[in-house]
Amino acid sequence: MLGAWARAAALCLRSGRCVAASRACRRTGHGTQAHAPLARERIPIMELSEDFFASQFFNAQFFDAQLPALQALGFSLQHHLPALQAMDLPAGATPAQPWRLIELQRDGHARLQSPAGLRAARALPGLIQVLHAQGEQLAVGDWLLARENAQGELWAEARLPPFNSLSRRDPEGFRQALVNNVDLALLVMGLDHDFKLARLDRYLVLTHAAELPALLVLSKADLCPDLERRLAEVRAHLGRQLGTSVLEVLALDGQPESCRAALHPWLGRGQTLVLLGSSGAGKSTLSNALCAEDGRQQLTGAVRLDDSRGRHTTTTRSLRASVAGACIIDTPGLRSLQLDADVAAVRAAFDDVSELAQHCRFRNCSHSGEPGCAVVGQLSAARVKSFHKLQREAERDQQSPLDRRHQLSQWKAMVQSSRMATKLKRG
Structure with missing residues (x-):
């Protein structure tokens, strides 16, 4: 429960400025104070963004009536309902409805889906500011609380906390949310010339970080002349992960009937699946095969014959309903996937x-040929190499800029010393 002072402060946050003219601000004295960051206002940002906004604008009667339809859109009773039930709903509050973010453009325009239908919307600047202060951002799959303004425009005023989030680092090192609130990741890899097990390892680290189970989908099976050998290679590479973090390995040919039959156990009503893979892997083809004819068929493109790489035919992340009732999120091809x-x-x-x-034998063994190493010879050299590469990348990302600069100077000194020693040896 939040007091009147907190409600007044939250109104200021939501509007992006101090609304001292409001009755709540005058009564609590908040309007006479400097509009300082919330960290100094004795109210946690998380409390305001998740509890207050929902309790102020959420309509419980609407929610109770629409619960089955919301579940069909992926609403989680386990994660989202308890937070909503614990909120204080003041009588007479202007109602807001829960909407799922199904498409987000770079300019901030979005499309939201609810039992009432599909609407174009935008997020209030105050919500964006709150998420930015938390180091977060909106992503497809989010659940938002939105209502219309006097002009009939739909504005999102709050976000329910996601129960998981898939993210990567952009080239500048900042976190970029890919999708939120996902139950299963479909890792799509084409069985053509662009097939790389090292790429699979990178995607698996991504899903492990989000504590998300994965399903490996090998597309273009009809174009692979040695399908059984390739499947055995993949299963051997996965090892113990197969059946645990990777639920199954499926080889699909892109035909709608066979794709739906193979994936049927994971396409339950209300389940949210995300398609991940590089350009040209067949994600949009799979999405079109799984989803109903809703006028939103994803474009598909050809791949280059020399290296089987494709162009970006999918340019935005979008959520669609499958024929079986699951929610499918198609994503653009990830050309770079910084962990x-x-x-x-x-x-x-x-x-x-x-x-x-x-x-x-040695506690600090690097598994690169030391005596008594228990790893070398037991696992494939490609898997050990991939482990070293990704671990170095993760360690580097955890370093401060000063530490990275210091390590770089050490490497340069070692290289220079090695060159000098070689020159002296050769005379």
């Missing part, structure tokens, strides 16, 4: 390496 994960997530994705490493 947003710590070393623990990398080791969890390579738990076979971590377990074998406990039996190495």
